[in-house]
Amino acid sequence: MKTSSIDDFSASIVTADKPAADPLLLVGAVGEVSQFNLFNMADLMRTYRSRPPMTFDRRPFYKISLLRGRSRVEYTDRVVEIDQSSLFFATPREPYRWVPYDLAQTGYFCVFTDEFLLPAKSGIVLDDLPIFQPGSYPVWSITDAQYEAIEAIFQKMALEITSDYTFKYSLLRTYLLELIHAGQKLQPGPTQALPHTASTRVTAQFTELLERQFPLGTPRQQLRLRTAKDYADQLAVHVNHLNRVLKETTGHTTTALIGSRVAQEARILLKQTNWTVSEIAESLGFANVAHFCSFFKRQTTLTPGSFRE
Numbered sequence: 001m002k003t004s005s006i007d008d009f010s011a012s013i014v015t016a017d018k019p020a021a022d023p024l025l026l027v028g029a030v031g032e033v034s035q036f037n038l039f040n041m042a043d044l045m046r047t048y049r050s051r052p053p054m055t056f057d058r059r060p061f062y063k064i065s066l067l068r069g070r071s072r073v074e075y076t077d078r079v080v081e082i083d084q085s086s087l088f089f090a091t092p093r094e095p096y097r098w099v100p101y102d103l104a105q106t107g108y109f110c111v112f113t114d115e116f117l118l119p120a121k122s123g124i125v126l127d128d129l130p131i132f133q134p135g136s137y138p139v140w141s142i143t144d145a146q147y148e149a150i151e152a153i154f155q156k157m158a159l160e161i162t163s164d165y166t167f168k169y170s171l172l173r174t175y176l177l178e179l180i181h182a183g184q185k186l187q188p189g190p191t192q193a194l195p196h197t198a199s200t201r202v203t204a205q206f207t208e209l210l211e212r213q214f215p216l217g218t219p220r221q222q223l224r225l226r227t228a229k230d231y232a233d234q235l236a237v238h239v240n241h242l243n244r245v246l247k248e249t250t251g252h253t254t255t256a257l258i259g260s261r262v263a264q265e266a267r268i269l270l271k272q273t274n275w276t277v278s279e280i281a282e283s284l285g286f287a288n289v290a291h292f293c294s295f296f297k298r299q300t301t302l303t304p305g306s307f308r309e
Helices: 002-013 031-035 041-045 144-161 168-186 198-211 228-235 239-250 254-272 277-283 289-300 304-308
Strands: 036-040 062-068 071-074 079-082 085-090 097-100 106-112 139-141
Touching (some): 036 144, 041 106, 062 168, 144 168, 198 228, 198 239, 198 254, 228 254, 254 304, 277 289, 277 304, 289 304
Antiparallel strands (some): 062 085, 071 079, 071 097
């Protein structure tokens, strides 16, 4: 499913009036070829008006974009304006869409699946990296010098993806990791990995378990884990111990972290689906609509109906 998604995405960009003539648009391939692809923004903008606008949605792949031009990135609960040069990271967790204000857009972007950067191949775990943590909105304005340095990485990718070098995908992984590290260096504050203590391991396990509950695909699908005790039982720790660990490592209680993620999913479902408020409430594990509405208002200061409008 994930492997074919990049192939489908590539095929959707190659329009009828512009068949796969661009060597960067590798369509219909299998294996690692369908786990990574690279696109030139200037080429794509030439046929932008002939394609449907980008939808607001989750995509089952990661994306790194180097952009020059005026545009915006829309998330569920915020809009990030891009004035000139920027570097933009997107993950499968967060629904979004990119909207250019005009056709004067240049740069590159690459898309890749988690399979392309499996720990055995890359030596990293994608979701352990600060730049891919849940709830982050990694869009940065960059200087001309930073743009040129990052553009050089994309240009090396563009040269390599069309080569006949036997190990080119290993080399492309190296360039991709260089891009990821370039983005992490733009993040404010320290980005060193936390020491692997018992507390950080429990926190990582909790975060992974929480994220695995989402996304909710149909109204019939319901959250399996809803309370702090549910998560503690799954992790085989006492609920008080889990709460103490999460408070120490994140600054938030177990209940607060669960509530924040449930509220995020509620916002996504309200904006992105035609489910009724009652269906959303039931799917998210609320006993009734009134309880859900009260929870949602505490989290967002808005009622579900007001947020949806």
